[in-house]
Amino acid sequence: NAGVTQTPKFQVLKTGQSMTLQCAQDMNHNSMYWYRQDPGMGLRLIYYSASEGTTDKGEVPNGYNVSRLNKREFSLRLESAAPSQTSVYFCASSDRTGALTYGYTFGSGTRLTVV
C-alpha cells in the first residue's frame, strides 16, 4: 500500500535547467496538490487539481507548470530553475474537494537545490 509516491527524492539543478517532479497515488483520490515547504513559512500551495482534467493555481504558481496526466499522476515542471526555487516539494492527494473529512495524504517529499 504505497499511498503517494514522489520521485526523485533528491535533486540538484543548475540555474536555468528544467526538470519534472513526478507524483503518483494509488488510493483512487480525485484531488491532488503540490506544495513547497520553506523554513518558517510552512507549506504553500503551488498548484492543485480538483479532479482529472482540471488544474488551478495556488498561492505561489509563478515559475511552475503542472500536468494531471490521469487520475493517478500529477507532475510539477520547472521550466527554468532559479535559486529561489530551492525548497522541499510535497505532493498530496485527497478523496473529496468539498468536505475534507480526512485531510490529505502526503508523499515523502523531493528535496530540490538550485545552484
Add this chain to the structure above:
Amino acid sequence: GEDVEQSLFLSVREGDSSVINCTYTDSSSTYLYWYKQEPGAGLQLLTYIFSNMDMKQDQRLTVLLNKKDKHLSLRIADTQTGDSAIYFCAESLTGKLIFGQGTTLQVKP
C-alpha cells in the same frame, strides 16, 4: 483573507504536557487539522476536529477549538522524546488546506 498563524518553537521536558497554539482567520472552515512532520519525512495527519465541536480527545492528544476567537490548540499529555517533530495546523477552505508555519516541538529528556 486566508492566514493561519502558529508560534515557531516550543521546548518541554519529557513527561510534561505540551500545548501548541494556532489561530486562523476564516470562520467558514469546516474542518481544522493537526499534522505531524518528523525529520526528513512528509506530513502525517495526527487528528482533526469538525467546526461544530469544542473539544476532541484521542489518547494523549486533546484538541480544543474556540470558534469565537478562531483559536485552535493541541495538547499532548505525557510528552515523549518521540513526539519531537514539527506540528502544523491547517484549515480547510474551498477544497484546499491552508497551513500554518509549523511549530517545532523539542522534547528534552
